[in-house]
Amino acid sequence: MKVTPWEVEGEVDYSKLVKDFGVSLINDRIKKRLDGTHPLLRRGIYFSHRDFDKWLDNHDKKMKVSVITGRGPSERMHLGHLVPFLVAKSLQDSFNCNVYIPISDDEKFYVKENLTFDDALEYSKDNILDLIALGFKPKRTFIFEDFVYTKMYKYAGMIAKRITYSTAKAAFGLKNESNIGWSFYPAMQAAHILFPQFNEGRHLSVVPIGIDQDPFIRLTRDIADHKDFNFEKPAALHAKFIPSLHGNPKMSSSKEGSIFLSDSKREVEDKIKKYAFSGGGSTIKEHKEKGGNPDIDVSYQYLRMFFEPNDNKLKKIYDDYKSGKLLTSEIKEILIVKLNKFLEEHQDKREEAKDKLREFMLKN
Numbered sequence: 001m002k003v004t005p006w007e008v009e010g011e012v013d014y015s016k017l018v019k020d021f022g023v024s025l026i027n028d029r030i031k032k033r034l035d036g037t038h039p040l041l042r043r044g045i046y047f048s049h050r051d052f053d054k055w056l057d058n059h060d061k062k063m064k065v066s067v068i069t070g071r072g073p074s075e076r077m078h079l080g081h082l083v084p085f086l087v088a089k090s091l092q093d094s095f096n097c098n099v100y101i102p103i104s105d106d107e108k109f110y111v112k113e114n115l116t117f118d119d120a121l122e123y124s125k126d127n128i129l130d131l132i133a134l135g136f137k138p139k140r141t142f143i144f145e146d147f148v149y150t151k152m153y154k155y156a157g158m159i160a161k162r163i164t165y166s167t168a169k170a171a172f173g174l175k176n177e178s179n180i181g182w183s184f185y186p187a188m189q190a191a192h193i194l195f196p197q198f199n200e201g202r203h204l205s206v207v208p209i210g211i212d213q214d215p216f217i218r219l220t221r222d223i224a225d226h227k228d229f230n231f232e233k234p235a236a237l238h239a240k241f242i243p244s245l246h247g248n249p250k251m252s253s254s255k256e257g258s259i260f261l262s263d264s265k266r267e268v269e270d271k272i273k274k275y276a277f278s279g280g281g282s283t284i285k286e287h288k289e290k291g292g293n294p295d296i297d298v299s300y301q302y303l304r305m306f307f308e309p310n311d312n313k314l315k316k317i318y319d320d321y322k323s324g325k326l327l328t329s330e331i332k333e334i335l336i337v338k339l340n341k342f343l344e345e346h347q348d349k350r351e352e353a354k355d356k357l358r359e360f361m362l363k364n
């Protein structure tokens with residue numbers, strides 16, 4: 001298995017990652033405090049953390065807390081890309097805190113050989129509309145693009161001075177032939193992560209991210225309390241990868257493998273019917289006799305992660321599919337209806353977001 005911020009390969013062994021990275025599992029004590037939050041948090045897709053218990057304690061003690069998570073705009077957004085932002089919004093709703101959203105157009109420009117400068121800027125603008133459409137609170141949410149909100153350069157510079165080349169090289173697997181934009185970028189992402197504190201003073205921020213992004217957290221935690229900054233070490237919440245429709249461990253950017261937020265009803269229906277990996281029996285007869293396996297069924301997984309927040313209804317789908325009473329075509333239909341309803345609303349809100357940019361974007 002290989003898991004870095006820019007590459008995920010092979011079968012992902014999460015318990016090994018928890019050990020190797022030295023992070024903590026989200027235990028039942030923490031879970032109890034997450035009642036009413038997004039299914040991604042409540043149902044264990046977010047599975048490990050750093051100091052998130054402390055973040056919750058600070059909130060309970062009425063201390064300031066915040067959330068920061070970002071987006072690398074390399075393409076139009078698909079469902080998997082929404083994961084950290086759905087959680088950021090849920091934390092904002094439950095804990096009434098500020099949310100910071102950096103858009104790392106610089107990162108994707110450096111790392112993606114074929115992404116032009118103009119495309120990187122275009123995708124930023126495009127992706128920002130999808131993020132605003134999620135319904136963040138205008139006065140409590142701050143979005144910025146690295147190539148546009150150049151104030152960040154100052155903070156990245158202060159941080160760059162405290163990261164050695166060998167640290168960055170080891171943490172991010174930089175190669176001799178990597179361009180040097182790539183080796184500077186970790187300072188920029190560390191600046192994003194500390195930005196809530198640069199902006200509002202010392203306090204605890206939590207970063208919801210995919211577990212592959214943890215090297216950035218480690219790096220940032222290592223420098224946060226340097227005397228130059230005297231900041232809190234940021235907390236983190238780590239998600240597992242979201243399976244592609246085919247059931248591959250990470251939703252890829254292939255057209256067939258993922259649901260794009262811009263997909264039409266027809267495209268969604270076609271993709272789910274054709275590609276959604278099924279845990280059902282190979283014939284209806286066999287399915288009715290032996291039942292299906294919801295744990296590997298992608299339609300069930302998407303319902304669990306995103307589209308069926310009601311625990312009782314979800315359990316009924318699980319039990320009926322497992323017993324064979326609910327057929328593969330039927331569980332797919334449940335998903336298609338819910339997914340299309342979500343996308344229809346999302347696409348409307350995305351249109352409305354075009355008039356709201358000013359309320360969210362930070363200005364130099």
Ligand code: TRP
Binds near residue numbers: 104207213
């Ligand atoms: N590097 C992240 C990605 O590729 C995006 C990102 C930019 C980010 N700045 C961040 C994530 C700050 C968390 C915190 O998806």
